[in-house]
Structures are given as structure tokens and as C-alpha cells.
Amino acid sequence: MTDYVLTFAPGAEPLKIGMVLYPGFTLLDLAGPQAALGMNGQTILLWKNLEPVATDSGIALYPNTTFDDCPKDLDVLFVPGGFGTNDAMKDAEIVDFLARVGPKARYVTSVCSGSLVLGMAGLLDGYRAATHWACYPALEAVGAISTHERVVVDRNRYTGGGVTAGIDFGLRLLAELRGEQVAKVTQLAMEYDPEPPFNTGTPETAGPELTNIALTIMGDMNPEAIEIARSRRREQIAA
16 A cells, blocks of 8 residues: 655655544544645554544544554654543553653644643643633643633644644644745645634634533533543642
8 A cells, every 4th residue: 555645845854743543532633634734744643553443423543553663753743632532531551652752742732622631641731722612621630721722832832722723723833844835835735715604613602502502412521531630630749
């Protein structure tokens, strides 16, 4: 099978983009950034083994590299969010892998609730960061400085808001890595010119009724994430 490695920056080495998988992540959290960044490098899908990993929509992705075989010189380390975030926060293998690889990566990044997993690995302590609009209390609990923006940049930490913010995040990071012109050409190649059919993309524009329905669908994800993060803090203090 041919490995397609594209780059819109002539003469530049393809980027090494390490994207962590885990059961129950949201496909678009990963697919949006990968559509932008993956046109300019090599996508390395990381998991404990090479067995397919199911997303929270049931679609599975096949990892191509294990945690043990992850390159040491990643340009980007990326974590998606999703309904499986809380289990990922409790998974010592995931957290230990991020804690080990994160300090060596050029950029440490996430979209949606993926920032909570980064936080569990200590990679957002004292950094400004974004997450899904419903997860900001949990983000603060893992030690990040919550910042309600679609894409937040703090030194080499790039974090995006919920799900669709991943495309904006990917293009912002690409501009940093390859320059604005490359990012603009990539946006054009993607035909990223959004025209949302409804103005209900945030709690402020959607109003309380729709927001409460969305929170009901999400269930106990945020309260449980807060407790997981607080447990980590208690363990750190006890140590």
C-alpha cells in the first residue's frame, strides 16, 4: 500500500504529525485537523497496538504506529476529544505516554475535550487552553488556565474548542509551522468556506433551552471529568 505524503511547501521536509487514538474519541475532532495538517506531512496514528479503534460514532480507525514505536521527533502531538475522554483520562498507559512524549514534541495540541487528557499528563499546567464549551470546569480542574476562544495559543501549546473548531485549529497551527501562504493554499484546497445553516453553535447563540438539551445528551461526562481531575490533584499533593 502506498503512503501518501503531501506538502504544499516546496523543499520542506514533511511534517511528522502524531495523532493519539483511544476508544470513543470523536472522529471529526481528528479528521478536521488531519485534513489541514495531513496535506503537509505524514499522519502517524498512535495507539497501544495496531488493532482498530472505534470512535464514539462507531466508525473505527486503524492505527499505524504503537506508543512504543512513536518517533521521538514529532512536529505535532495531537489528542482529540469525545465521549471516551473520561476513560482516556483514567488510562495510565495513555497518560504516561503523553507525559513521556509531550515534552519532546515541537507542538503539543488538542481539540475539544482532548485538552483534558493533555492536562492529566501535566502538559497544560499553567498554560492557557481551550476545550468544548461544556468542559471548561474540568479543564480548570486539570491545571490549565481556561480561555473561551475557538483556538488558543500559548507558547507551543495549541488547543481548539469543540469538534468543528479543529479545522480552524489545524489551519492556525499550519500557518505557524509552514507560513501563512501554505495555510491559505491548504484552506483553498479544502474549500473551507463555512456557511452554517443555523446560528446555534454556542450556548450564547443557541439559548438556554437548546443548551440544556445538549447537556442532557452529554450526561455525566463533565462532572465525572472534574472528579477524575481532582483525584489526580489529590494524588499529586499526597506524593
